[in-house]
Amino acid sequence: MALLGSTSLQLALAFCGLTLFLNLAYFFNRDLRFFLGAQRGLMASAALILVSTLALLHQLMVSNFDLEYVVRYSSTATPTMYKFAGLWAGMEGSLLFWLAILGVYALLVSYLNRTRNRPLMPVVNLVMGIVMLFFLVVTILFENPFTPLPQGAMVKTSGMGLNPLLQHPVMLIHPPMLYLGYVGFVVPFAFAVAALVTRRLDATWIRSTRRWTLIPWLFLAVGIILGGRWAYVELGWGGYWAWDPVENASFLPWLTGTAYLHSVIIQEKKNMLRLWNVILIMATFTLTIFGTYLTRSGILSSVHAFAGTELGAWFFGFVIIIIASCVTLVLLRKDELVSKNRLESFTSRESGFLFNNMIFLALALAVLWGTMFPILSEAVRGTKITVGSPYFDRITTPIGMLLLLLIGVGPLLAWRRTSIGTMRRNFTLPAVVAIIALAVGMLAGIRRVYPLLSMGLIAFVLVGIAVEVVRGVQARRRSGGESVLVALRNMVDKNRSRYGGYTVHLGILFMFVGFAGKAFTVEQDMTLKPGESAYLKGYIFTLDRHYQVERSNHVALVADISVSRHDKPVTVLKPEKRAYTDQNDQPNSEVAIYSRPLEDLYAVVGGVNAESNGVVLKIMVNPLVQMVWLGGIILVLGTLVAIWPSRTDRRLKEKLQ
Amino acid sequence: MKSHRMKFAVLIVAVALITFGWITIGTSEEEVPYVSIAELLEKQDTWKQNRFRLGGLVEMGSITYSPDRLSVDFVMLQGDHRLPVHYSGLTPDMFKDEVEVIIEGEYQNGVLYADNLMTKCASRYEVEITQPDSDASQGI
Secondary structure, eight states, X not given: OHHHHXXXXXXXXXXXXXXXXXXXXXXXXXXXXXXXXXXHHHXXXXXXXXXXXXXXXXXXXXXXXXXXXXXXXXOTTSOHHHHHHGGGTSHHHHHHXXXXXXXXXXXXXXXXXXXXXXXXXXXXXXXXXHHHHHHHHHHHHHOOTTOBOOTTOBOOTTOOOOOGGGOSTHHHHHHHHHHHHHHHTHHHHHHHHHHHHTTOOSTHHHHHTHHHHHHHHHHHHHHHXXXXXXXXXIISSSOSOOOOHHHHHHHHHHHHHHHHHHHXXXXXXXXXXXXXHHHHHHHHHXXXXXXXXXXXXXXXXXXXOOOOOTHHHHHHHHHHHHHHHHHHHHHHHHHHHOOSOOOOOTTSHHHHHHHHHHHHHHHHHHHHHHHHHHHHHHHHHSSEEEOOHHHHHHHHHHHHHHHHHHHHHGGGSOSSOOOHHHHHHHHHHHHHHHHHHHHHHHHTTOOOHHHHHHHHHHHHHHHHHHHHHHHHHHHHHHHHOOOHHHHHHHHHHHTHHHHHHHHHHHHHHHHHHHHHHGGGOEEEEEEEOTTOEEEETTEEEEEEEEEEEEOSSEEEEEEEEEEEETTEEEEEEOOEEEEEGGGTTEEEEEOEEEXXXXXXXXXXXXXXXXXXXXXXXXXXXXXXXXXXXXHHHHHHHHHHHHHSOOHHHHHHHHHHO | OHHHHHHHHHHHHHHHHHHHHHXXXXXXXXXXXXXXXXXXXXXXXXXXXXXXXXXXEEOTTXXXXXXXXXXXXXXXXXXXXXXXXXXESOOOTTOOTTOEEEEEEEEETTEEEEEEEEEOSHHHHOOOOBOOOHHHHHOO
């Protein structure tokens, strides 16, 4: 099987090379057969990569410890589902996994466009082929997961097992989601390049890639949120986002991708911002590769980093090549991309989108700057200077507020120009409610600026969306006499992008509520003996007892903490400190979380003091964290609404068949 | 029409400048030098702030927990240079002798009072496979 895996990987490389050759041949003599060959070559290459990935999975499942990779990331004691996760636990496997996802996208794109977008497809094929070739070369040359274990290496014959931190159900979904997001942006990028090369610069390429952009965007969002979820329930510091370089690396393409999703609307409606959109999608794709580079090269110290290897130089070179080609291409087509239409007024939907883009870009720049600052400062000043969470929180919070404001204002503006009357009609109610919310916040004793401000803005957006939806439904009911639900369904179905978008906004809103809650987190480290209690934010935490439990691959110290509020029992938290016996007794904390609707009770056990019998605990009360996850779910639903074909689409399709 | 374009251009430039200024101020006020122990000891008077970030190894046998285990003293090693560190808080799971750590905190009277202690995870995800000394087995 290992032989099958490595052979198919090499064959994939051969086919990929052939693809590029045929593709170029097609550009020289325009014989369609060359292109068809190139397309089939790419599909064959993709299929071979999938075979190779399955082979590696099989090796992990049967625990073939002849392979170094299997020894490193699996063990006989590893539960089956986490043997699966071994595929992306290490550098080699994760590169192969990356390739596999690229393969799936390549197959889908080729198949779904077998009769469509003929003029663009040769270039699309070429771009995907080049990316695939790069990853194949890197994987085969430096990070081949099928490398046999060196002769005489001294390792345990049962394998080293998967890092306990990664043995969490979320870790089965988070990496694949993230990768599906990262890799997926190659499709809209390839179409953009194809549009430029073939001079088909109207909105066709944008329309054909609408779903191809929404899907990776959604996957990336889900991946990022699940990563936060994992950090929250597994790492035991009580937060879900730390502005770590690797987190930022996934956040950056999401930001530019979000900007792109908004600005393409302008191109579709007004044929404006054509140059801008091309640049945005190029930047997004470049950032996905750059992100991979950051995580793989070890140039930035991060808590997620893979060990540094020579791979860094290759990735850096690839990023440079991508940037150089993109810049050249844009410069060559610059004149043809300039649009004739102009913005007419500040108070128009168009300028709302424009501001949205500026803010997303500012946010991306701030994050990029902070992430790269250690490297930049070392190059310029000779000293490595880091900026941590305080910098990012400080910079991004006000930008986030502006974004909230725009989420509220944008949809209330009319296209072209908003008259004073419309402004008054659309803004009065949301503004009044926002002021009421602010007042309520003040009365509740909140004095900090940002939480207050976000309360007001959140109320503003919420009412704004509600007003839009209610008006739309009312209009339908008046004209068509539909019932409320039918009217709502038909309204959404007629403009899925818009109402899907509003739903996503609602999700983001909930997440902001959660972010605002972060300001009111209460945390305390303490040592309690059995029977002792501690008081925190209205709750009494009592340590009942502590004891040891032995399980299949670990021994756990468990602390039973009963929690009460107003003399009523709330729950019993049972945080654990585990020592993994198959991992040299590597310790790992199991956080105990009890979620109430408005706050989470969060407990971590640090250890027990043998002399005093005191148990070291970290206890937190985290308000509104649930809102972040709830917002994430709403975001997913909203995006699905936007992706789902509308009934008119489906009817059209039936007619065509 | 022309003046209108100007207005937009001015606006865009203004937003860009504000962003730039905002980022620059934020950076200069939140920056923490990532130094080596040698740099910290030699040039301690030249830094305008006293908050630093350092990376190094935990010296074998240097870890001493306070009786309530809520804070810890240890010595950070970088080659021959040693730096006493005091950290308040629960230590991360991976914190033990000879582990690579990154700390951040204030330097006062020869001790770094850290409020942030991270164990570096490169070693977390990637495990070393030890190989027998192949040169020795080859003979002459």
